[in-house]
Amino acid sequence: MFDKEILLKNINVLIKERGLKIGELESKAGVSLGYLSRLHRAETNVIPGIDFISNVAQILNVSIDALISGDFTRSNNNTLYMANFINELLEDTNNLIIEWTTSRSLSDASQIYDSSALIGREGPENVTSMDPNEPLRHPFISITHKDKLIIDKDFYHAEIVENNAIFLFPLQTYGKQNNTSVLELYTLDIKKDNLTPIYSSLDGDMIVNAKLKELYSAIKIHDEDLKITDTAKSVIDSYLKSKK
Incomplete structure (x- = not known):
């Protein structure tokens, strides 16, 4: 079950860890200034949308599941250090920098x-x-x-x-x-x-x-991406050059 308080606590902890300002996060996440403050008010029934949560998770370099159900208030430096390291591996994998x-x-x-x-x-x-x-x-x-x-x-x-x-x-x-x-x-x-x-x-x-x-x-x-050997690439490049 979704708990808004857990989400907001995690956001506050991670903002401090990342050295961000609340307004900066709101701007990057595509919401108006003061949005997080309105969410914090006990009398408001506003529930953050999935787009906002997804954007914040991406900005703070954590998974959505961890952001909405984890407890970053108990995280030590080693946890964040390891999570950041794995996240760098993830980004380099998606950008095809690391060849597995x-x-x-x-x-x-x-x-x-x-x-x-x-x-x-x-x-x-x-x-x-x-x-x-x-x-x-x-x-x-x-x-x-x-x-x-x-x-x-x-x-x-x-x-x-x-x-x-x-x-x-x-x-x-x-x-x-x-x-x-x-x-x-x-x-x-x-x-x-x-x-x-x-x-x-x-x-x-x-x-x-x-x-x-x-x-x-x-x-x-x-x-599962298409794999092309160096030899095959050489032949393909030679052929394509001959067509110019």
């Missing part, structure tokens, strides 16, 4: 980076699905959590700075009555072959979890 690579197994990814650290995350045996049409699923040994996890789907990785790659693993718990989906983010120091955990959705921070889900969804969408 898809892998199905840790063995495949380890060959790309010549990494034994990735192999070290493999469990001792594969997990057979109840569906005979599904492939074997690979156990994943989390660095930060003891839950039994499997690599549920293709995972993604990209070299975001020189000699450092980032990995996003869609995982699932197994061996429990109610298995849950998990997203874990890691960084790999390619030269040192050192795999370091950045964040796991099992940590339970709703704000960061929402942003990590956004990133995963964006990567999946762009994974």
